[in-house]
Amino acid sequence: MNRIKLLILFVIICISTVNAQLLWKISGHGLKQNSYLLGTHHLISISFLDSIPGVYPAFNKSKMVVSEIVFSNQDVSAKIQKASTLPDSVTMKNLLSAEDFDFVNKELIDVLKMNLLSINKMHPSLIQTFYELELYKERAHFDPNTKSDSYFQLVASQKGIPVAGLETVDKQIELLFPKDNLKKSAEELVKTIRKKDLLFADYQQLNKLYRSGDIKGLSEMNKAWNREWGVTAEENARQLDLRNIEWVKQLPELMKSNSCFIAVGALHLPGENGLIHLLRKKGYKVKPVK
Numbered sequence: 001m002n003r004i005k006l007l008i009l010f011v012i013i014c015i016s017t018v019n020a021q022l023l024w025k026i027s028g029h030g031l032k033q034n035s036y037l038l039g040t041h042h043l044i045s046i047s048f049l050d051s052i053p054g055v056y057p058a059f060n061k062s063k064m065v066v067s068e069i070v071f072s073n074q075d076v077s078a079k080i081q082k083a084s085t086l087p088d089s090v091t092m093k094n095l096l097s098a099e100d101f102d103f104v105n106k107e108l109i110d111v112l113k114m115n116l117l118s119i120n121k122m123h124p125s126l127i128q129t130f131y132e133l134e135l136y137k138e139r140a141h142f143d144p145n146t147k148s149d150s151y152f153q154l155v156a157s158q159k160g161i162p163v164a165g166l167e168t169v170d171k172q173i174e175l176l177f178p179k180d181n182l183k184k185s186a187e188e189l190v191k192t193i194r195k196k197d198l199l200f201a202d203y204q205q206l207n208k209l210y211r212s213g214d215i216k217g218l219s220e221m222n223k224a225w226n227r228e229w230g231v232t233a234e235e236n237a238r239q240l241d242l243r244n245i246e247w248v249k250q251l252p253e254l255m256k257s258n259s260c261f262i263a264v265g266a267l268h269l270p271g272e273n274g275l276i277h278l279l280r281k282k283g284y285k286v287k288p289v290k
Helices: 002-019 046-051 055-061 076-083 098-111 124-140 151-159 169-176 182-194 196-211 215-229 233-239 241-257 275-281
Strands: 023-027 035-040 064-067 163-165 260-265 285-288
Touching (some): 023 055, 035 055, 064 241, 076 169, 098 124, 124 196, 151 163, 151 260, 182 196, 196 215, 241 260, 241 275, 275 285
Antiparallel strands (some): 023 285
């Protein structure tokens, strides 16, 4: 009986390891050295990295860091500032009803300590980003200066290790600040503020899943999130699937030349169009680092 219990426990541990995993080793398919794939999360502090088995040895073995974009580009700030400015004929006052404008204005004064008129020309998506981050900082006592998603890129830059981006700053700006439907972006800002308690609860659950390494759970939560917040299948594909497909076209050449430490958002890992499955389809062995 004890042997059976031990066998069951062993199986449970193995299954948990496979389903709860943030760091993966990529090998085979002609690679002369292993590469590593890490799922990151921007609302998690650097200290959490200590609890990911094998993450520092994997990083120290690697000769190149690969991220979504290269943060150190000098033109990033200038491009974001330009993209996040509304067109000449448009202001937040134009995009919102008088009632919604007053509602958002009061909330921004309370959370961001600034009124909406002072940022009247700012893209609603950027206002929403600032609001969500400040709300999370306030309620979770989170210090954004300790966020872990850009840690490895920063260390690589300090050590002189090459850093490669899988997409341009312009591509990310296009995703972050869409200009095709500014009215919808403004409505999303209002909805976010009206549902701020639900938003914070969602972030707490998201962080819980990430800390447990449950990338499948993160994927399921993303689907529920999309239903709750009205994100269409097309919008989700632009954010995740289509980008993954483009990234997998670039990764083989990078991994062929270097042992790469690939650090991207954890939601890019799971699913049929996730990086793990797409790399396996290309012939690579992608296994959890235990």
